[in-house]
Amino acid sequence: MRKKTSPAEGPEGFVYQCRLSLSSATVNMVADLIRGHLRKIGSRWRKLTPGKIAVIVLAILRHDQRLCDMAGGNDVSASTVRRWLLEVVGLLAARAPRLDRALRKITRKGGVVVLLDGTLVRTRRRTGDENRPNYSGKHKVHGLLFLALTDEKGNLVWISAAKPGRSSEITAARHNKICAKLREAGLGALADLGFVGLDDDPDDPVIVTGRRASRGHPLTKAQKEANRLVSRERAANEHGFADLKNWRILTKVRMNTRHATTLLRALLVLTNAEVSR
Template sequence: MENTRNSQAPDGSWGVHAENSTVAERPDPLAYQCRLPLSSTTLDMVANLVRSHLKKIGSRWRKLSPGRIALIVLAVLRHDQRLADMADAYQVSASTVRRWLLEVIHLLATRAERLDRALNKLARRGGAVVLIDGMLIPTRRRTGADNRPNYSGKRKMHGLHVLALTDEKGNLIWVSAARRGRTHDVTAARHDHITAHLRAAGLGAIADLGFLGLDDDPDNPVIITGYRAARGRRLSAAQKEANKLVARERAANEHAFGDLKNWRVLTKLRLGARHATALLRALLVLTRTEVSR
């Protein structure tokens, strides 16, 4: 029989502990432990979402309380824990843990702001520019017709392409839908009408050289990129200095991607591609709750 308990460490992180005392089946007692470096604010937010959802659908009984469900889901998202391990620790089935995971992911995803609302909110706070960049989320290699579209020739791996916008301090404000890994940054930005939304909100954007050619209005540019050297045409001293300034401002964007990748479920995505967009938006909500610069 297993005993499980939750504990909070002095640093504010939460732990999930499960100890198996059945010595007859296994020669040595096994202990499963994981430490969650998350605030109680995040845990309470997810637990309240689960509690409200159960009340809304009229569910009278669950195997575990909303707080335990929230703790299990956060452990899976933060540390990419195997569903079977979490199920064994709490004496439920792996399919139940998976159902809880997808349920919480979609509940969190509904709290993510749309692009136009996120930009207008930033403009009302006095923001002037946003930082934009793309990233590739590694996935398992697929066979058959689904193999080639998810392969990124730039990064030499299979994955899903995502765009992200941050403010000048590196706080995430929006993530795009997950697309095929071969998708180019400019193609994804045009599909989401990034430049039109920026002009409507009165904001500009700083981007890397991968977004050259995105802004096709030279009279009213909103996308700031560096300069690219060409064969037989070197960059001038002023252009090199401009590239350094752009790179310096874009450093905050890399910090935001680091915050997002701290959720180790993105190390290699194992969920179905149709759940990837909801997962990214759920992680956006969790990251904004945890990190504020």
């Protein structure tokens, strides 16, 4: 996209400008992925260069730009921009790490603990029985549940497949066999009270959570202090989710769990390329 340095004149010359708050390294990474894909499929040309396609797709993901707006500003159709978007999202999602590989990478770097938490990505409410499982009684909204692991500094290392919003975090963790994967990698995890009871081996736990008070059994001072220590160490996990949700396309997710999983994993790769603590 050509940079405009002078104001537009005339009723047909209005220009909408938006600053893409991403590093050039991220744009170049996406452009290189597109070039490699074009060589692989034997495509001889595209309407725009891989660099411009990368900028258009990143603008949609980062700022939630409308497809028709990006298409009209670059003399292409909205269906072409949609095809580019799906193509790039698929290429990025294929680079997202698997759980076992992500944990082994942390072990090789000398890490001993990861941070485990879940987040709800809100979806636009639709009518019909198919959207009822997406209603979260905890958050009182419709959405999709994702689990994520971050390192001690808050860098995202893995994100799970999407689950309906009514699912619980502990059920999703059991489905992904997180305890077994952590033991294989020789790592421990810190989690919030939503994961109490997840670890099935209390004698040799790999997941440390706070203590939950019950009726007639309030927490002691030592238990409250332990909860504060766990919460303080887990604070970095919220930074990882905040970095992920900076991609404004997540503000209007309206898709099934399979496509939402592909989108979130693509954004995970872009977040790791953009943020390094």
